[in-house]
Amino acid sequence: MRFSKMLIPxxxxxxxxAEAISxxxxxxxxxxxxxxxxxxxxxxxxxxxxxKINKILREEMNAIGAQxxxxxxxxxxxxxxxxxxxxxxxxxxxxxxxxxxRDMCLGMTHEEIMTWLAVREIRSYRDLPQVWYQxxxxxxxxxxxxxxxxxxxxxxxxxxxxxxxxxxxxxxxYQLHADAYHKIFSRCGLKFYxxxxxxxxxxxxxxxxxxxxxxxxxxxxxxxxxxxxxANIELALSIPKKIGIMDWNFEEVxxxxxxxxxxxxxxxxxRPEYFIKSILLISDNGPLLALVRGDQELHEKxxxxxxxxxxxxxxxxxKDILGVEAGFIGPMNHKLRIIADMCLKEGVYVSGAxxxxxxxxxxxxxxxxxxxxxxxxVAKEGDSCSKCNAALKIERVIEIGNIFKLGTKYSLxxxxxxxxxxxxxxxxxxxxxxxxPARIAAAAIEQNNDKDxxxxxxxxxxxxxxxxxLNMKDVKTLDIAEKLYKDLTEKDIEVLMDDxxxxxxxxxxxxxxxxIPAQIIIGEKNIxxxxxxxxxxxxxxxxxxxxxxxxxxxx
RNA sequence: CGGGGCGUAGCGCAGCCUGGUUUAGCGCACCUGCCUUGGGAGCAGGGGGUCGGAGGUUCAAAUCCUCUCGCCCCGACCA
Numbered sequence: 231m232r233f234s235k236m237l238i239p240x241x242x243x244x245x246x247x248a249e250a251i252s253x254x255x256x257x258x259x260x261x262x263x264x265x266x267x268x269x270x271x272x273x274x275x276x277x278x279x280x281x282k283i284n285k286i287l288r289e290e291m292n293a294i295g296a297q298x299x300x301x302x303x304x305x306x307x308x309x310x311x312x313x314x315x316x317x318x319x320x321x322x323x324x325x326x327x328x329x330x331x332r333d334m335c336l337g338m339t340h341e342e343i344m345t346w347l348a349v350r351e352i353r354s355y356r357d358l359p360q361v362w363y364q365x366x367x368x369x370x371x372x373x374x375x376x377x378x379x380x381x382x383x384x385x386x387x388x389x390x391x392x393x394x395x396x397x398x399x400x401x402x403x404y405q406l407h408a409d410a411y412h413k414i415f416s417r418c419g420l421k422f423y424x425x426x427x428x429x430x431x432x433x434x435x436x437x438x439x440x441x442x443x444x445x446x447x448x449x450x451x452x453x454x455x456x457x458x459x460x461a462n463i464e465l466a467l468s469i470p471k472k473i474g475i476m477d478w479n480f481e482e483v484x485x486x487x488x489x490x491x492x493x494x495x496x497x498x499x500x501r502p503e504y505f506i507k508s509i510l511l512i513s514d515n516g517p518l519l520a521l522v523r524g525d526q527e528l529h530e531k532x533x534x535x536x537x538x539x540x541x542x543x544x545x546x547x548x549k550d551i552l553g554v555e556a557g558f559i560g561p562m563n564h565k566l567r568i569i570a571d572m573c574l575k576e577g578v579y580v581s582g583a584x585x586x587x588x589x590x591x592x593x594x595x596x597x598x599x600x601x602x603x604x605x606x607x608v609a610k611e612g613d614s615c616s617k618c619n620a621a622l623k624i625e626r627v628i629e630i631g632n633i634f635k636l637g638t639k640y641s642l643x644x645x646x647x648x649x650x651x652x653x654x655x656x657x658x659x660x661x662x663x664x665x666x667p668a669r670i671a672a673a674a675i676e677q678n679n680d681k682d683x684x685x686x687x688x689x690x691x692x693x694x695x696x697x698x699x700l701n702m703k704d705v706k707t708l709d710i711a712e713k714l715y716k717d718l719t720e721k722d723i724e725v726l727m728d729d730x731x732x733x734x735x736x737x738x739x740x741x742x743x744x745x746i747p748a749q750i751i752i753g754e755k756n757i758x759x760x761x762x763x764x765x766x767x768x769x770x771x772x773x774x775x776x777x778x779x780x781x782x783x784x785x
Numbered sequence: 786c787g788g789g790g791c792g793u794a795g796c797g798c799a800g801c802c803u804g805g806u807u808u809a810g811c812g813c814a815c816c817u818g819c820c821u822u823g824g825g826a827g828c829a830g831g832g833g834g835u836c837g838g839a840g841g842u843u844c845a846a847a848u849c850c851u852c853u854c855g856c857c858c859c860g861a862c863c864a
Contacts, residue, residue, distance in 0.1 A: 239795090240825095241795095241796060241797090241814095242796080242797085242813065242814080242825065243796055243797045243798095243812095243813075244796095244797080245796075245797085246791080246796090246797070246798090246856095246857080247791095247856065247857055248857090249857075249858070264856090266855085266856085267855080267856065267857090315864070318864080319864065320862090321786095321862095322862085322863070322864075323864090338864065339864060341864085370863080370864085372862090372863070373786075373861080373862050373863070374858095374859095374860090374861090374862080374863090376857085376858080381863085448863090698823095700822065700823060701822050701823090702822085703822075704822085731822095732822090732825090733821075733822055733823095733824090733825080733826065734822060734823045734824065735822090735823075735824040735825050735826075736824085736825050736826095737823095737824085737825095738823075738824045738825085739824065739825045740825085742824090751823080753822095753823055754822085754823090755823080756823095763823095
């Protein structure tokens with residue numbers, strides 16, 4: 231491809247609206263343009279990258295026997311109503327009516343539709359297993375689109391669905407996907423982790439996410455470098471660092487106007503880990519107390535799994551229910567249900583005395599209060615691994631893929647049954663597996679860039695090589711450029727030739743920005759000796775090569 | 786949805802507080818010509834603006850007031 235024939239609108243300045251590195255570089259290097267919040271146009275270069283990624287996706291999906299198909303983006307409401315998601319999902323679903331006033335929605339994922347198809351086409355155990363996939367647009371009315379292409383309202387997704395006769399079959403399909411995903415992300419040149427994740431509203435028991443490290447990510451994962459434990463922070467277990475057990479006797483201490491752990495901790499000259507934070511929550515079954523150690527944060531999602539829906543109490547409710555102001559609540563002498571973090575089981579602590587301007591010192595769990603013990607704290611860097619006790623590490627990541635065991639969550643309500651060998655009707659056991667190609671591209675940029683621009687991994691670069699004829703008015707330069715362009719193209723190397731009548735500096739800057747892995751620089755001085763330079767975008771190292779040998783060197 | 790910020794030429798910004806002196810300005814980009822060709826050159830000339838929109842205050846509004854739309858960031862949410 232000739233640069234002059236391709237729309238590559240590079241920007242010299244940093245667009246004011248972009249913050250994430252991948253976002254800035256995709257805009258500056260002419261890969262994308264924004265239409266509206268969370269809606270992006272893929273320019274020619276951007277499309278080429280997505281196509282490269284999709285090709286890898288197809289190869290690896292096909293390799294595990296998955297079959298590609300395409301499904302509508304516009305769905306009738308009925309099928310979503312049958313699984314209940316029409317009602318469970320809120321504003322995030324784009325809904326509309328057709329001319330006949332029928333309720334419709336835009337597909338945010340395709341479990342319903344794939345299962346609808348399975349209902350009609352799978353009848354016998356002989357038809358199983360099946361893995362169906364598509365690479366298709368999804369639409370979600372995101373509350374907050376952000377970070378360029380990382381969180382958009384319309385995005386491409388490779389989504390596959392497995393249909394098996396039993397749990398063993400699902401396990402095989404799940405494992406096949408996990409393996410394929412490892413290959414896909416490795417081939418795309420990404421650093422990534424497979425971590426345990428919260429199945430959430432997708433249903434089912436087991437789920438993993440593929441996470442690619444980047445400060446632009448929205449998630450955090452907890453990693454153990456010793457035993458390999460890896461989990462999304464939303465469910466990661468950890469053992470907080472142990473503290474010494476004090477031999478305080480129970481006493482009430484005057485702590486005037488000292489409410490937060492930080493204030494009391496400074497006032498009493500005691501580290502926060504010797505405190506118990508007592509938090510009043512209102513659940514559907516009434517008020518309860520949650521206790522975490524002073525140096526910890528209460529983990530809403532973990533607690534949610536134990537007590538269901540809840541919210542924090544308002545100031546007035548605290549007063550009404552506990553008879554004391556927030557800031558002086560302690561776990562003693564309540565009739566409320568108490569959920570406490572595991573690590574509080576041992577030790578002697580300080581907490582509110584349930585009395586204005588007083589805290590209680592010498593609180594002994596089990597003696598001064600009774601609680602249900604659970605891991606309800608947010609894992610922290612330096613906590614110990616719950617499996618092997620080694621120190622845990624926390625990393626910010628981009629979710630680039632996920633795999634879910636759905637079980638019968640969709641096959642039961644939609645009646646996707648098959649007949650087994652004995653003629654018994656059984657529900658199909660399903661799995662669902664997603665990958666976001668745009669997030670792969672963004673993660674690749676996040677992990678591979680320098681001050682000059684993008685440095686694409688070879689496998690997903692829009693072109694393999696960029697030719698830079700520095701002086702377009704020099705006939706010899708042109709001759710060599712054209713010859714190399716032709717020779718390389720014939721060898722199936724994808725070449726971008728910067729044939730614009732621009733100064734050398736402009737071509738160098740744009741080439742670095744765009745990030746094609748190899749550059750062939752054709753300058754007049756080197757030509758006199760029959761040489762051109764081949765430069766590595768990543769290392770910036772250039773080697774002089776005879777014109778005739780360029781093809782050989784690059785192949 | 787809560788909090789914050791920003792909308793002035795294709796991009797990046799100044800002007801706004803303290804209304805008039807601006808025919809709304811600067812850099813880059815763009816067009817024409819000359820010149821130049823190894824890291825975003827130089828000179829000369831030129832085109833491009835409903836100052837996000839609506840309403841209001843005023844003799845006079847980019848500037849003050851009200852409403853509204855859009856975009857970004859933090860949080861909540863994220864099937």
